[in-house]
Amino acid sequence: MIGWITDPFGEPIVLRGAVELVLLGVLSGGLGCWIVLSGVSSTAESLSHGMLPGLVGAALLGIPLLLGGAVGLVVAAVAIALVQRSPLTPDVATSVVITGLLGAGVLLGLSPSAPAGLGSLLFGDLLGVSDLDLALAAALGVVVTLLLFLLHPTLLLTGFDRLNATALGRSPARLDLVLAVLLALATLVAVQALGTLLVVAMLVGPAATARLVSRRVAPMMLLAVAIAVVASVAGLAASYHANLAAGACVVLALAAAFCMTLAGRGIAHVVLARSAA
Template identity: 50%
Template sequence: MPSPARALMLSSGIMQRAFLEAIVLGLACGPLGVWILLLRRAYAAESLSHAMLPGLVLAALAGVPLILGAAGGVLVAAGGIALVARDARAGGDVGVAVVVSGLFGLGGILALSPETPPRLGELLFGDLLGITNGDLVAAAALSIGVLIALAAAYRALTATAFARGSAQALGIRPARADLALLAVLAVTTVAAVQGLGNLLLVALVLAPAAAALNLAQRLPSILALSAALAVVAGIAGLIISYELEIAAGASIALCAVALSSLGLLKPKLGVP
């Protein structure tokens, strides 16, 4: 039987929305993280989340929903990376580093503007306890879209991850699979930024996936376990945040990293 304090936590509309948001994001971020690690796109995952900062700050200045600023920031970052990548003298990672560093610096300058709202921390670290019903619906819709996209691209992503050299013989173009994964990553980043901010969301994407890759062997099991671990991290982080009165987003990120650390203690298993 739940304690009075726990019952009070669950009866609060604010906490109910926060728990639902954490579950929704975990179900999408966990499986996505597996593909990001298998296709070695962890750097892109971290970069996209940082590159959206100018869009977030501009949205805060304009008084429009942060999700619109996040979407605009991601689109600008993607366009800049694609433009820099056209120069054969610069490698892909160099292009990402140049664009992301520039955008993050611009976001920092905008954030220091006198007109910027004082609650900048919400842009960087999110505000799960400030989620509205509209934010929850938007995150749920985007997360469902992410899961549908990952299911549709399962064959292409699998071939690209485990048989990239022979994928074209199967009618699969690895470059398109990479692009599709980055597009799904961008959508997930937009969905998660309201709750976790642009600095912490990458922990929920990568940490549970890293643990799942070490704890399970078959790919479907890895994907399911990663989603479960991400949800557990979200729920545990919110409970710890409530009990200790600390930041919710940071608590979730720490729980995700803790689960990842426990998973890494086991020798890595191969994926057949």
């Protein structure tokens, strides 16, 4: 059993992928909790899907994907902000824009001049992460962790009592902007490993699972980091043995962790209810 877990990481590219997952787990664990608690998980999905045209455009022009992804994020954010002023409800308007951007990205990727391997933009290339990807994930993880630690009291106040926070001179809108910027940066860094379609699973899945277990924010954040790291590395090991796509297996492992936790929580409630009766 131990060998089944450790053998894959004897391969340098698998070990590099595991290091990336650990860094992304630390990054997404804490940030993901505030995404879940603030109810902006749909924004995370919108940004990750909306950046696809920028990534494909960068590949077509031969410029760094990081730059193209950043441009795509800005375009997606501006488009979302504009359509939310329409008579439609914000979620409907956002869905129309994001699916349009996703379609534009797919269409660009199907052009005759498109380079090979653009599928990795959708589903990631976990085993192809570079030293730059690792450095960016590590640096952003440090920045996000430090900011969340410094802003923790204010985030608690604005996250659970926005009216009182405003009365005390705090600015919920400003903190929302900080979270949105951190979310955009995390999406940009993680997209190389997991792709635009799967990255939201790392940002939301572990935090949602931890929320089922803990109602206190600090333990929830620590638990989310642990779930992200353990489940994603287990998914990577499973992909090695089954010879399947690494990113998809990581996402399935995160989903399995959520489903098992949800089922265990339900069973525990039934047992406690019967014992109390």
